Amino acid sequence: MNFTETAWQIFNQSIEDYHVFDHPDTLINNPYPKDSLERILYAKNWIDTVQWHLEDIIRDENINPADALQLKRRIDVSNQQRTDLVEFIDSWFLDKYKNITPKSNARINSETIAWAVDRFSILALKIYHMSLEAHRDSASEEHRLNCQQKLNVLLDQKEDLSTSISQLLTDIENGDVKMKVYKQMKMYNDESLNPILYQKEQK
Structure with missing residues (x-):
């Protein structure tokens, strides 16, 4: 299997494993060897899957405000973990391709490998949940047909994104892309950069 096929398989394994218990407090049980790319990809999708369900929960109009605030804080932490892991994946590929000398006319892609992989992971979640809706017995026929149309678009997107990631990897390996x-350098989680946080510390 090529990289995108492997990643897709791992993402869907993570999603299926999560839905055995279908609860955001379920502890990850990563089946892949330590320091392997497969282990990193599984962990990446697990974070995305847990956050997907946290985002569902927080949209409950009847949620207790205190619970909503706790969930918002948890989602913030999850977002930072997600960003850190994406950057770690980029570092993994940067090390893998460190001995490749780009051509003098090599392009710079607007999106790194890992951020494309991030979209690929989220797409796996979209397809999983849209498929559930397209086949949900309790839904109306109109709802199922509408969701099937959306699912078809998502499946097309999966093929296109898979091809794009594969092409990007090939271009990097051939020296055509540098x-x-x-780094994302997000400021709102940094106590030294977010004025709300550092002004609080100065009081």
Whole structure:
């Protein structure tokens, strides 16, 4: 299997494993060897899957405000973990391709490998849940047909994104694209950069 086929298989394994208990407090049981790319990809999708369900819960109009605030804080932490892991994946590929010398006319892609993989992971979740809706017995026929149409679009998107990621990897390996990684440098979680946080510390 090529990289995108492997990643897709791992993402769907993670999603299926999560839904055995279908609860955001379920502890991850990563089946892949330590330091392997497969283990990283499984962990990446697990974070996405847990956060997907947290985002569902927080949209309950009857949720207790205190519970909603706790969930918002948890989602913030999850977002930071997600970003950190995406950057770690980019570092993994940067190390893998460190001995490749880009051509003098090599392009710089607007999106790194890992951020494309991030979209691929989210897409696996969209397809899983849209498929459930397209086949949900309790839903109306109109709802199921509408969801099937959306699912068809998502499946097309999966093929296109898979092809794009594969092409990007090939272009990097051939020296046609220069791999360059920028950190996200998110400021709102940093106590030294978010004025709400550092002004609080100064009081």
